[in-house]
Amino acid sequence: MLGLSTGLVFLLIVCLLFVCFFECINGFHDTANAVATVIYTNALKPRIAVIWSGIWNFLGVYTGGIAVAMGIVNLLPTDALVDQNMYHAISMIIALLLTAVLWNLGTWYFGIPCSSSHALIGSIFGVGVAYMLLPDAHNISMNWSKAMDTVLA
């Protein structure tokens, strides 16, 4: 399938599921923020409020453009983006996904309204800097300007 071995297809699917899972957690983390106020003020019944919010989240992603999506991709150093070795890419993906998902799940469990964005951005920087530490990394170009923008925001 798709010119990949079965193992890799499996890995691809697992990775995609991980992202969906990450988004789900993000959904319950952050929507809670959006609906807490309406629920606490009795403006809407909880069930209606979360479904309503879910629908608007959906529409937001669908019509929002991809500026932020590319902002995330460009946080990685250029070298990592143009690395053609598939195993390098896989180690990078697993490392950042696993970290972000675990952190998110943990803070949700303790009911702390913590930022999934920071979890994700922290993980991406971690991988980015680790990438530069590799012995075969040349022409080092971490995206520090974008990084600073994000930290300040």
Added chain:
Amino acid sequence: MGLMYVLKATMKKSKIFKAPSAQKAPPFWIRAILVLTCTSVSFSHGSNDGQKGVGLVMIILIGILPAYFALDASKNPVKLYSNTVNVGVLINKMDTAKLSNLDRAEYRTIRKKTDTLLKYTGNIKSFESVPANKRFELRKDIIVTGKSMDKLFATAKQAITLSKEDEAKLKSFVKENKTFTEYAPWWVILMISTSLGIGTMIGWKRIVLTVGEKIGKTPINYAQGAVSQLVAAGTISISSTLGLPVSTTHILSSGVAGSMVAEDGIKNLQAKTIKSIAIAWLITLPVTFVVSGSLFLFLRWIIA
């Protein structure tokens, strides 16, 4: 928070500052405002946070299946060619005599990559006819050209002596070329928006409790709810347009805390909750940074 002061000054003793009574819906207009602000926070959240998932999926797809996702296959390569021809013409106009060695190296990179792009895109009608490994090369050339161009403009804007018009043209051609590598297929967006929507509908209770009851000593009232929502929706929307990934959580929780302080002063906050939230916020970046970095190095060590 400032907005809360204004509201308070203009509507003293209004019923919007009363804590909501149990099980009773608020008056219609307050209710309408609250629902509207909740809608806009949800919408702006989707357009910012949802995009992060889309970005992640693209990193995965391009990493594992570069042959299929390196370039936006739905776009016309002829456009890439004609754009690159224009880039070539414009960089020929640059004056390289005054460039520093470093900038000259960037300039050479741009030249070289532009030439390769021209060579490979000159006679193709669709990206399907390009062999898989070449597609990744094209992607690389486009990205590297874009980054080198940014650097050149950042450090040697004066030395290259391009006219204002030419500079603007060059930037727009390079930017348009970037759209061949910076894209997301519709099904990726659909997949992410569905996950986010589903996630929203389950498991929200834990956090709702914290935001609604534990930040302030009194449960939030109508005005506090509406004000913090409005501020959050506005801030997030602006960041989305600028392409900045920001944290909905930070913005909204701070908004709620701010409106609590405006209401009754700083003593109106529950120190314990604020402390645990603040600690979590502070350590999120460093912890995830270190964990993902070491995990990456570990994985590289065992599998690559």
